[in-house]
Amino acid sequence: MEIGIIGSGPIGRTLAGHLMALGNHVSIANSRGPASLAGVATETGATAATVEQASRARDVVIIAIPEKAVPQLPLGFLVATSAVVVDTGNYYPSRDGRISEIDGGLAESAWVARVLGRPVVKAFNNIVAPSLATRAVQAGSPGRICLAVAGDEIPAKEIILRLIDAIGFDAIDAGTLAESWRQQPGAPAYCRDLGTEGLKAALADANPALIDTYRAQADEVARPYFA
Template identity: 60%
Template sequence: MMNIGIIGSGNIGSALAGYLTNLGHQVMIANSRGPGSISELAAKTGAIPATTEQAAGAEDLVIIAIPEKAIPDLPISILAASRAIIVDAGNYYPSRDGRNTDIESGLTDSEWVAKVIGHPVIKAFNNIVAPSLASKAVVAGSADRIAISVAGNDEQEKQVVMDLIDQIGFDAIDAGLLSKSWRQQPGEPAYCRDLDKDALKSALADADISKRAANLAHADEMARPYL
């Protein structure tokens, strides 16, 4: 059993809370509005409503599933000192998050998150749409099993996250170093498509870094009405 904190009670955080508690893990979930605002969600998922500080202090795994603009408001000192694996599940959308010069100068979304919180991160759960995450988990070996890509610099931590993804009900593939995680960001071929393992590997390989800025701009424009 792992002690897990989830920061963010939106669609991604909520779905993960349900899956992880069902697997027997102790899960705390938090948002910026405080524990009282997520009592109904906690009752539904079995997760423990918590403060952001409590979730950030989870011993084994911390999942950050919030907009990039909210990252600087996290309890940085707790995250920086954490011994847990920290997963970034967020995506940068300029029309929602404001212009981020670090990202637009070349950092991946998650490299920027790691820089802000002062702790290495694993990138995962960002390239699947929330309805698919919530409803399309299936047992290993199923023909229609969706794959999720995982990027990071620590192979052991990456494997822990990949194992969790498999237990939840999705295939997991190693997407390489965190510097390569731009390939699973908004606008890229691997982003928010229900792909199996082989198709996701091909989509990651098809990503063209020379098109990264244009792809992000297009994705941002398409998502603008919903952000």
């Protein structure tokens, strides 16, 4: 497939390496431009690109940037693309500032979809980057980690479910984008290396009455990393 990745942090860089290893054509971009990505391109084999170029990828566009940067994306390209757009982001107020719609109850990726003006799939956010980088194994292997995939378009989710399996992880359909709060920061499924049944149980255990508490606790833990 032709895949564009916007964001060259740990998640974006790791996904570039995995996806290149599968034989895909991968471009990776960040806000600093292709010249800043020479090391990432050498490490992963992906093509350093502009954000606009990565946004034009034919099959999948993966957004791996802080929520505060989403409104600065080239919205025209993303609205027009027929590619599946994947949001890997997480909302941390101490990094992103307060986003009133999310604070008011809108799921993070539902907010991203609203900003972009198009559907998105939520994936790759409930795993820490070191696990994504090192714990991929063949299907059927003991201890295979499972990832949650949420979204409103079943064909788009199926593409990402298959992609995750090919990378080396189990994956489950975690419901609609509105339900993706179950894999947001602080929720029981967030940043835990769980198998399929464990992830299903963690998603089910999430309490909607505790969304603000989950977020506040996760933000407090992450705050030192954003200082």
